[in-house]
Amino acid sequence: MEKKIKLGIIGAGRIGKLHTENVLFNINYVEVKAIADVYADKIKDWAYGLGIKNVYADYKEILNDPEIDAVMICSSTDTHSQITIEAANAGKHIFCEKPIDFDLDRIHQALDAVKKAGVKFQVGFNRRFDHNFKKVRELVKEGKIGDPHIIKITSRDPQPPPIEYVKVSGGIFLDMTIHDFDMARYLSGSEVVEVYTNAAVLVDPAIGAAGDVDTAVITLKFANGAIGVIDNSRRAAYGYDQRVEVFGSKGCVTVSNDTPSSVVLSTEDGVFSDKPKYFFLERYKDSFVDEVKEFFDSILNNKETPVTGIDGLKPVLIGLAAKKSYETGKPVKVE
Amino acid sequence: MEKKIKLGIIGAGRIGKLHTENVLFNINYVEVKAIADVYADKIKDWAYGLGIKNVYADYKEILNDPEIDAVMICSSTDTHSQITIEAANAGKHIFCEKPIDFDLDRIHQALDAVKKAGVKFQVGFNRRFDHNFKKVRELVKEGKIGDPHIIKITSRDPQPPPIEYVKVSGGIFLDMTIHDFDMARYLSGSEVVEVYTNAAVLVDPAIGAAGDVDTAVITLKFANGAIGVIDNSRRAAYGYDQRVEVFGSKGCVTVSNDTPSSVVLSTEDGVFSDKPKYFFLERYKDSFVDEVKEFFDSILNNKETPVTGIDGLKPVLIGLAAKKSYETGKPVKVE
Amino acid sequence: MEKKIKLGIIGAGRIGKLHTENVLFNINYVEVKAIADVYADKIKDWAYGLGIKNVYADYKEILNDPEIDAVMICSSTDTHSQITIEAANAGKHIFCEKPIDFDLDRIHQALDAVKKAGVKFQVGFNRRFDHNFKKVRELVKEGKIGDPHIIKITSRDPQPPPIEYVKVSGGIFLDMTIHDFDMARYLSGSEVVEVYTNAAVLVDPAIGAAGDVDTAVITLKFANGAIGVIDNSRRAAYGYDQRVEVFGSKGCVTVSNDTPSSVVLSTEDGVFSDKPKYFFLERYKDSFVDEVKEFFDSILNNKETPVTGIDGLKPVLIGLAAKKSYETGKPVKVE
């Protein structure tokens, strides 16, 4: 390729930095031309060290740079939809971290702007690119398990986030389970039409005091007749527990957790093996690389992104229904 | 031991024969004095071959034999409660196959008779004696996983029963899931207070035509605050799938399926291992022996049976609630 | 079957008692007519309790009983060949515990007597009947791994035997590895033609003082060109370690150890699973039943026993070569 895609990154917190380095070290046809962060001063050393010359406090400088082809929106959640609209209007291709927004109107406005501008748009549901889940999806798609009947997702964090974060997170269903709702759609190849939530505060009363729950079992009805169940906990003592299972008319496919090593130690005291990789940065390391690779490949070869605007919208709809189900104690239709 | 416990077996179908042989080959202080079956002629050769001298068509002959200390009720489900009442009145200790009855009044009458007579009474929830599930229960009881938060039970049959059986089975929740309801109580050490059922006909339309479902995901609320989920299918292409998982404040315990061997074959085509043991007779072989051993041990040492009348009643209550939840599409309180 | 096979058991130590109970509880066409043990008084209660009426101090009473069809020789190793000869001369079918003898001449005399008498003869290499190893053999025989290239056997005991036993055991190669030599022949379907032994005293100096070793790695050359390796230890801290692997032109088959349960416990401290079943009585429980079932089936249906006299002889030859290799530090041809 002669000309490099010129990229601007908006927001250089943990995930923004991760994407920046992944692009720099793995995709040679993309140039990170500029980074914007409200705390521009704090990230300058890091950015310059990586050879990135333009560091702005205001993301609009990126949107105003006509040379920039694409942006990655990694700023705080409440800014995603607004920046998406502005970036679309500026004709930039957009990779937007999840969720687009908690407000349905604003999601629709953002998706409308994207549509009107005809730019590429991808939402950061990175787990679809995980080596294990991707393989499960492939097997399901190939019909190896026949028609899906039961989809099971286990998703447990090693530690709850700080209470301050919990308060602004949108609640467990929109903050944490949203990834699992995406996974449910991805694995089943079908839409969720109804949810029922069984949830409780079992991990930390402070989470309850902040108006949220920390433990949940959510059942799903799919358009294709399949039934799903997601179980969540904000705290698994043994680490990040991320497993899925799809059972169908011809069989069942499961994945277990990734571990740092395959070592098994047998002693008088028992047989010991590794705990799962600690948290999402370790477990989903490669998936973060692969999602951005596919985003830029969509631009380069002008094809649909692997996680579309609809894929960004639907999990929010399911999450809102899950929340309502918890509040009412009844099953709730999605939309 | 000087004197043997004298036993009468009522009903010599598949499970009655299994119990008979298990007692004969494994418990040397019990004498099988008599067997009754409505098709007495058909079982005579088998019984005499085992050295059992008395084969009756009418179970009352067993109840009327003053030498007989205990009976095992293995006849058809609709006779369980009636024979239990009569056997209790005759002063016999009782091992009764599950379920005691589908009718709550009759269960209560049976349990009242047992109580009044002061005889031992055990219900045939054999899975509690399975080497894997027993070990899970022990670990939970020892506090190894802390307080239980999420209980997950997978229970899938290799093949649906004949449609004629489905019609009189009482429905999947009272016929199949009833074992899982027992397991839920056993593993959690807590009572189920509410259920929500998500079920469908995905395996065979004939099951739907017979008024039943064949696929279900049932969520449970426990008195101790934990949440449970059971998933059922009448047909797992790969065989009998029986796994449980208990997740708690300090960790998680899981069991995988038993297999005929631990062989792993690696070839150009992939890595192959054994399917689960085919069905309940293979998987739960030893548990059937152990449950009767403990029953006779309860008699011998005059202690409580490991599966009491209440343990026989509760899963029926949960099953009825699960059924009602399916019919109404809403969560249903138990009792 | 009309007439039962009448059996006499010679030697009622641990293994003799095990065989007796296995026959009584599992094979209904065999009658244990008599038991002989030099300590007849000590076993009478046990024998009478099982309904065995004839308990002798002298095994000749069994050989002299014309009604007895078959004997199981479970007495001390130094008597095996002599009793085999006498039993064959008396026209009894013979199940003989391993080894037939440590002395090649006496083995040949015993096998000659068997041949002349035309009686059935089976040696107690029970591991051939283990569910795992049997399955490995079947896969190898079916050509699933192609031509065998490398055969690996891991065989480690949980505890060394008492030093007094070590002194009269014939040494590790004839006492412990002999089972692995049999397994090597069984799995490969080929004869061992050369051995090289690398051995040491690493577990207990007292074993060395008794003239034996406790740790060994023995390589084997097979007639079909394959190469084998056995590793032994008298003490595995985690229990009885019994695994095999056969690698060939088309793939590889392995088996792992049997465990009491499939429980996996995950906590902050790690992921724990069961140690192997403790020792041979637990691990090979079913194989002891199956080997005697096949012995009596050979009598009943007049077919070759599954472990012949040659199968009893060959591992002794290999064991003697392994011993010589250890003493000379050089590879040694078998025979």
Place this chain on the structure above:
Amino acid sequence: MEKKIKLGIIGAGRIGKLHTENVLFNINYVEVKAIADVYADKIKDWAYGLGIKNVYADYKEILNDPEIDAVMICSSTDTHSQITIEAANAGKHIFCEKPIDFDLDRIHQALDAVKKAGVKFQVGFNRRFDHNFKKVRELVKEGKIGDPHIIKITSRDPQPPPIEYVKVSGGIFLDMTIHDFDMARYLSGSEVVEVYTNAAVLVDPAIGAAGDVDTAVITLKFANGAIGVIDNSRRAAYGYDQRVEVFGSKGCVTVSNDTPSSVVLSTEDGVFSDKPKYFFLERYKDSFVDEVKEFFDSILNNKETPVTGIDGLKPVLIGLAAKKSYETGKPVKVE
């Protein structure tokens, strides 16, 4: 860090390219200043694309560049010792691919030059940096398995190399097993003092015609009394098989193969899982990064390299002994 380490890479075949990219994408304090390859024209596009400005046909241009601090020698095996000597004389730190040489004198000359120059020297035994083997070594070092008694290494390639390569490879023991000899030393923490080789041509007669073998079982005696065994095959139908096991007085540690995913598919036909990662580039991907990271860290912090000149020498000595053992049919002392 203010100043970057300036690196020259000598030889840009498969491994040279891999190291180059690993350095560029993973170590930000190293600058690849120049690359030399006898086919300089063929690698120019690749090198320029990576931003490397100096591409030479003659490696001496690198050695003559006073700015260059370190070199990685990735040229053909027969040039390793000569270039090592020249690079040491030029005062460059050296990372040298294995083996240093097949000739002991030349190895000694190279190591002498390194010693005299006082430069860092590391040999490319990358497997020591594999996540699994490293963890095994740590557990052994921490005493978790007590004193090592038995070390087992399984090392099988998915496909034999081309016959032309076999002819100049130095033979299986110096080309393939050399990695396992290094692993044996690494895992045991002890020196190999004697080897016995059992080898054959079972995979491809053409390998035999080329004067080499393709299947081997090699036993090792260690200075600390432990016994080892390595099994090799040039062709495992199911892929790259790389497992180790260390058994000791207090327990045993094993590792299984890495797989692309943890997917398990259960169907009517059986239970299927992934084959091992295909070959060394996939399996040892991260170890290649980690070994160079540690090399540059040794330079940066002026400490001993993790794989020294002695570590480069010893496996050659063992390999030569293994070869001699095969030729003579007898155990051979190392050195």
